[in-house]
Amino acid sequence: MPANSSRSPHRRRARSGTAARAAALGGTLTAVLALVLTLAVPASAAQPPGPGERIQPGEAYMGVGTRIEQGTPPGGDRDGGTLAPADTSGVQGIDVSHWQGSINWNSVKAAGIDFAYIKATEGTSFKDSRFGANYTSAYYAGLIRGAYHFARPNYSNGATQANFFASNGGAWSRDNQTLPGVLDIEHNPSGAMCYGLSTTQMRTWINDFSTTYRARTGRDVVIYTTASWWNTCTGRWTGMSDKAPLWIAHWGVSSPTVPSGFPTWTIWQYTATGRVGGVAGDVDRNKFNGSMSRLLALANNTA
Known part of the structure; x- marks a missing residue:
């Protein structure tokens, strides 16, 4: 070669x-x-599924069922709405889940937000992936914060979900910055409005959740709902009026409609298209019905 x-x-x-x-x-x-x-x-928040889109287990967020009932508030939409908040006076708050992505809680506080509710759990097994980071960071930023559970009454009984919530973020302590947990019970985003339960069954479900949560934490659970859902799915039940503070969702109005059985509202979610410094994209805006001293009383169980 x-x-x-x-x-x-x-x-x-x-x-x-x-x-x-x-x-x-x-x-x-x-x-x-x-x-x-x-x-x-900068990383932006993911886009949550809206009405008509398939909601997978764990994807629900506060207000997803309310969108089905009330639609998009006039003047804005979830892709960048311009709806002017109904009332930004007084004690202001937001509610968030993993859909908001990474949140700068110091900027949220600087924007005038005093309290926040953060998704902890859903159904019987889902834990929000950003709950720990949000809950801790909101605390150190000086916000009064609490946790919420998205109810799935067709998954299990109320007691099972209350125990799951209390064990995974929904507990309470008198530390001047922790609000009682929230039962987010609204229009089913994945099926029949009332989750296939009769009004009697729904009353039992809510009562079991409330009783179990109080036994676990010593606090009455806050109920987030709409007048339409409550009146329809519980049959205008008055059984929680002297137990649970009411968080009413009613967008684009000057005053919210309170469901039967509740004397007044404690928190009002007045828009789902608000903007707050420190949060990418739209975020639910809320107003507390009272002064900061009353909010602290609710947090510390001295109301």
């Missing part, structure tokens, strides 16, 4: 190796550049 023939395979391999190393280096540089660009651009 000619001398140059014996060396050519090595030269080909050398050139091949050089090309491979160059390609690898190019790929590394591309990856590094992509990482730099990713870090340079």
Whole structure:
């Protein structure tokens, strides 16, 4: 074999190796550049599913069923609504879940938000992936905060879900910054409005959740709902009027409609398209029915 023939395979391999190393280096540089660009651009919140979209277990958020009832508030939408809040006076709050992504809670506090409710659990097994980070960071930013449970009455009885909630974020302590937990019970986002339960069955479910939660925490649970859902699915039940503070959801109005059986509202979710510094995109805005001293009384169980 000619001398140059014996060396050519090595030269080909050398050139091949050089090309491979160059390609690898190019790929590394591309990856590094992509990482730099990713870090340079602030992460935005994911887009939650809305009415008519399939809601998977764990994807529900406060107000998802209310959208089915009330639709998008006039003047805005969940993709960047411009609806002016009904009343930004007084003690203001927000509610969040993993859909809001990473939140700068110091900026939220600086924007004039005094309290926040944070999704902890849903049904019988789902735990919100950002609950721990949100709950802790909101505390250190100086907000009065609490946890909420998205009810799935067709998954189990009320006691089972109350125990799951109390064991996974819904507990309470008198530390001047922890609000009692919330039972978020609204229009089923995945099926029949009342989850296939009769009014009698729904009353039993809510009562079992409330009784179990109080036994676990020493506090009465706050109920988040709408007048339409409550009146329809519980049959205008008055059984929680002297037990549970009411968090009413009613958007785009100057005053909320209170469901039968409750004397007044404690918290009012007045829009689902609000904007707050420190939160990417829209966020639910809420108003407390009272002064800061009354909010602290609710937190410390001295009301």
